[in-house]
Amino acid sequence: MHIAVLAGDGIGQEIMVEALRVLETVNLPALRLDHADVGGVAYRNHGSPLPPETLDLAKTADAILFGAVGDPELDGLRRELRVESAVLGLRKELQLFANLRPAKAFAGLENLSALKAEVAGAIDLLILRELTGDVYFGEKGQRETETGLRQGYDIMSYDEQEVARIAHVGFKAAQGRRKKLCSVDKANVLQTSVLWRKVVEEVAIDYPDVELSHMYVDNAAMQMVRNPGQFDVVLTGNLFGDILSDQASMCVGSIGLLASASLGEGTQGLYEPIHGSAPDIAGQGIANPSAMILSAAMMLRHSFGLEDQAVKIEAAVANVLADGVLGYDLGGTASTSQIGDAVVAKLSAA
Template sequence: MSNIFKIAILPGDGIGPEVMKQAIKILERIQKYIKKKITINTYCIGGIAIKKYSDPLPRVTLEGCEKSDAILLGSVGGPEWDHLPLHKRPEKGSLLKLRKHFNLFVNLRPSFFYKNLSILSPLKEKILNKGFDIICIRELIGGIYYGPNGIKGKGINEHAFDTEIYSRFEIERIAHIAFNIALKRNKKICSIDKANVLQTSILWRKILIEISQKYKSVKLKHMYIDNAVMQLIKNPSQFDVILCPNLFGDIISDQCAVITGSIGNLPSASFNQNYFGLYEPAGGSAPDIAGKNIANPIAQILSLAMLIEYSLKERKISVKIKNAIHKILNLGYRTKDLSINNSKEKIITTDDMGTLIMESIK
């Protein structure tokens, strides 16, 4: 086994390069705690790759990722490329291709409550007092985003279609991941579907029930997507692990993010059966604030922490990073997006936030 761990760095567009710079500071800091030597190579993706290579996912980037042990990605896209056909835009032309190429069928999106940021949450205080710690598991390379689609016909007969298809093996493999994660948490899974309407959901629910028999200690319940989005607002503390098909996971994971108060604090991980992973912030490229040194780097740094936990298998180091972030927030340091104009706040730049977190890792 190699003593070198290779990370492909894909800074992306907008604020991507600024927040990625902060994650690299953390990488340099934690190297002394990790047995393997970490090496990084940087590649273009998204809009910046379109400008340089006329391709949102150029061959050189894909080959660089193939030679790596994990991928750390910034955000991609922006209105500058909205005029392009869907398959050539940064989001679909790079992200969806990367997921499919590496068979990244699992997406993990943690959503946890920062008590000292509670005022940023849209939820009432009586709901927040219960706290919440949710992990949303989304099937990522199947379903409606990858099924047959198109626009056909002319005039009044012009029509569009998107087709959702799920095979047994796709449902089984994501279900086993979810149950094994639940075993390490509070042993509860809420599976999201629309089994009263959709055939794919009927199969999804049937297979989840079958697999649950192999995990007797995990409590499985089912919830329709429309009820689930309501319950997340009313009582998020009832959830532990939420398991979703691709489309519903896209919806639910964003709602899980917003109830924390800031999507700028939340990471995500996508990986395959070998835990080769792509790690990225949950938020977008925010081109309106790019270059101003005011973006929040916490989600990018936490994405690195997930890489260290799941791909490097160094959970203790991941916890060190998370603890450092909590410490800095508890001291009142905030980037502009986290500000509530409180006299106790200390508003700092992107660079300062990265440096303070880095220096707090002990």
């Protein structure tokens, strides 16, 4: 099992330590861990947020375990050198077009949500976000209008192949869950969404056992607060998925508990917590490593087919939370290492 370990910036370094400890605790085939710089630390050491040696490692590894990127001191760099471009570059170069972000309420933590406990407790959904198209990768720039005004522009576009491949991933995911897929778009305004909806309906023919529904993105945002329990798999584009997945995480109660997987056509994937580098608390030992640990569990499941080990790690994290070992983001006092210790102890005792 060859894993590229890209801890990145801020708390990424601290939480990665705990995830690797957990991987060493469960019964796995031989691990080969190769570390490399990415993000702000890479820019400072190599002059690029995604150095060639880091990209080469990512391309040859079986999976990438990714911490976080973000360095406020480097925000003034030009766009291609900004540290966030490392993530976009990895997605593009590795063709990781499907982002899986599960959001599920943890028993006993419903009160952390801004929603009523009974509403938050019903959350068990998967947001499937297309990653390599949309306005994030479309033509963009700044220009001057005929009247001399400054104008910025970003082109949103999808072709039918891009939509079809993410739709197939969505329907297959739904088959393994509650067999419901809600495709989110803005087809009443955007031509991109008109094509999106048509192609999703064409792909749906291959999955007669999955119930397909459509929802405009503004209504989806409202429904995710009003009745999030209605959703099973939510399929959407890059821009809408970026927004809705963060909303779903806070409906659960904390962005510090949620993992993600970015997948392509094969088994290689990039696995990362959905929170950022949190530079305000970096180095203090108080970051919650749970999402990083759960990301490692997703890696075992999707890249290596080790379902039993993935389930054990997920159960250990859930049991630690149920025992009241809570980080500062959850109103507790447990440190990064104490949470890691508790998860390792659960796995060792299993």
